[in-house]
Amino acid sequence: MVEDKKKMVLVLGAGELDRALACMNIAVGGASMGMDVTVFCTFFGLNAIRKEGVAAAPKPEEEPKREGVFGARALRRAFALLNPGGGKFMNPSRFSFGGLGRRFMARLMRDARMANLDELIELAASLGVKFIACTTSLEALGIPRDNLRPEVREFAGVATFLAEAVESDVQLFI
Amino acid sequence: MVEDKKKMVLVLGAGELDRALACMNIAVGGASMGMDVTVFCTFFGLNAIRKEGVAAAPKPEEEPKREGVFGARALRRAFALLNPGGGKFMNPSRFSFGGLGRRFMARLMRDARMANLDELIELAASLGVKFIACTTSLEALGIPRDNLRPEVREFAGVATFLAEAVESDVQLFI
Amino acid sequence: MVEDKKKMVLVLGAGELDRALACMNIAVGGASMGMDVTVFCTFFGLNAIRKEGVAAAPKPEEEPKREGVFGARALRRAFALLNPGGGKFMNPSRFSFGGLGRRFMARLMRDARMANLDELIELAASLGVKFIACTTSLEALGIPRDNLRPEVREFAGVATFLAEAVESDVQLFI
Numbered sequence: 001m002v003e004d005k006k007k008m009v010l011v012l013g014a015g016e017l018d019r020a021l022a023c024m025n026i027a028v029g030g031a032s033m034g035m036d037v038t039v040f041c042t043f044f045g046l047n048a049i050r051k052e053g054v055a056a057a058p059k060p061e062e063e064p065k066r067e068g069v070f071g072a073r074a075l076r077r078a079f080a081l082l083n084p085g086g087g088k089f090m091n092p093s094r095f096s097f098g099g100l101g102r103r104f105m106a107r108l109m110r111d112a113r114m115a116n117l118d119e120l121i122e123l124a125a126s127l128g129v130k131f132i133a134c135t136t137s138l139e140a141l142g143i144p145r146d147n148l149r150p151e152v153r154e155f156a157g158v159a160t161f162l163a164e165a166v167e168s169d170v171q172l173f174i
Numbered sequence: 175m176v177e178d179k180k181k182m183v184l185v186l187g188a189g190e191l192d193r194a195l196a197c198m199n200i201a202v203g204g205a206s207m208g209m210d211v212t213v214f215c216t217f218f219g220l221n222a223i224r225k226e227g228v229a230a231a232p233k234p235e236e237e238p239k240r241e242g243v244f245g246a247r248a249l250r251r252a253f254a255l256l257n258p259g260g261g262k263f264m265n266p267s268r269f270s271f272g273g274l275g276r277r278f279m280a281r282l283m284r285d286a287r288m289a290n291l292d293e294l295i296e297l298a299a300s301l302g303v304k305f306i307a308c309t310t311s312l313e314a315l316g317i318p319r320d321n322l323r324p325e326v327r328e329f330a331g332v333a334t335f336l337a338e339a340v341e342s343d344v345q346l347f348i
Numbered sequence: 349m350v351e352d353k354k355k356m357v358l359v360l361g362a363g364e365l366d367r368a369l370a371c372m373n374i375a376v377g378g379a380s381m382g383m384d385v386t387v388f389c390t391f392f393g394l395n396a397i398r399k400e401g402v403a404a405a406p407k408p409e410e411e412p413k414r415e416g417v418f419g420a421r422a423l424r425r426a427f428a429l430l431n432p433g434g435g436k437f438m439n440p441s442r443f444s445f446g447g448l449g450r451r452f453m454a455r456l457m458r459d460a461r462m463a464n465l466d467e468l469i470e471l472a473a474s475l476g477v478k479f480i481a482c483t484t485s486l487e488a489l490g491i492p493r494d495n496l497r498p499e500v501r502e503f504a505g506v507a508t509f510l511a512e513a514v515e516s517d518v519q520l521f522i
Binding site: 246310314316335337 | 373374377378443452456521
């Protein structure tokens with residue numbers, strides 16, 4: 001029976017490595033147990049599902065519609081430079097040490113034979129986890145859609161998230 | 175039927191701008207879809223629903239009851255000075271840059287014609303979202319009740335939050 | 349009837365004092381109201397349920413199984429030194445000021461006659477709250493099991509958390 005399949009919706013709103021890892025571990029765990037899992041990424045949580053490095057400029061049709069704002073495009077480009085995507089550029093919520101902390105943590109996890117963030121996302125997708133990127137956040141942060149990892153197939157807003165959340169058995173904002 | 179109305183309870187416990195924005199976007203989204211939405215603000219999440227700037231001293235009846243603690247009042251005042259309220263003083267969870275980050279993010283959002291935090295709170299309240307301020311946190315942080323925005327009509331503790339949460343369809347701690 | 353007992357599962361994934369306090373306050377509140385409460389601690393959230401100070405080296409059988417990685421043990425030890433356990437060493441998410449912020453906040457709470465983190469954990473345990481430490485995180489961060497507070501009786505992974513979460517009325521990731 002369809003009704004028997006448990007459903008989980010995770011919102012990843014944090015740009016910190018440890019929270020992204022927790023999110024993907026829970027997603028993989030749920031999918032492994034046969035749950036129907038959706039991960040909705042918003043704000044800095046989008047960085048986890050982006051391709052590695054600085055995003056190219058969004059295509060004109062993906063830019064916010066407001067015209068004639070002096071410097072708006074330049075500002076979004078500057079922000080994009082400061083905000084590279086991918087797990088390799090995510091700092092832990094403690095001990096960032098200007099980038100040393102994430103290397104430290106990556107090494108600790110590798111030594112403990114744990115999957116890194118990219119591997120967890122691939123595994124999650126292969127188990128059927130659905131990744132949704134928040135369109136509002138993409139626009140605000142100036143991230144073009146083709147900067148997202150191939151595992152991301154859906155783009156949606158808060159209404160889509162809520163429609164799934166009200167039908168789910170587990171909802172977590174991470 | 176009353177039972178058909180979906181219910182959502184959000185706890186805003188973070189003082190970061192991006193998490194506060196995510197919370198209010200979800201609240202507005204839920205209320206727009208006809209859900210019954212409560213936002214319970216605690217600890218630094220209270221800053222989102224405070225009037226702009228430094229709070230005046232709490233009235234004597236709102237002060238913690240402990241008497242004769244040397245310097246207690248002065249310490250809470252000092253803390254109040256460091257911890258101004260309102261969305262204009264909230265930093266994003268990344269790129270705070272001593273206040274530059276929040277101006278950057280405010281500009282990006284304005285250029286993308288997105289509502290700012292204050293506008294989202296007004297919109298949420300007009301759609302019937304109920305804002306509750308955590309009384310324990312108000313006392314601990316030395317924030318007087320009249321420092322809260324007019325949208326906040328209820329003051330309560332964890333028991334009130336839990337009573338609503340157990341009856342809700344969606345609960346998120348942001 | 350067993351079915352009438354409401355169930356709550358909290359994940360503490362944050363190493364910040366204010367989020368740990370919020371978690372334990374909610375746990376105590378739920379247990380006081382007769383709810384069945386589980387707190388699953390992962391990543392830096394483990395610090396809340398650790399004994400105070402720097403952890404000793406894990407026993408060999410608790411070390412990750414990977415052999416012959418040069419420097420792996422030394423690196424985990426270095427990380428352990430940087431990451432002491434216990435509420436006294438947790439900084440708030442704002443105003444850390446190199447440790448001053450947590451003393452500030454501890455004092456504010458004491459003056460307001462609020463329980464500190466350790467007292468809340470003891471109270472929670474005495475009310476029947478079940479504390480689970482995430483085994484994967486313990487390994488990654490190099491924290492031995494005997495470094496955890498006596499209130500922690502269970503060690504488990506994400507599958508155990510999810511099995512409880514799908515049966516719960518309230519789930520929050522803090």
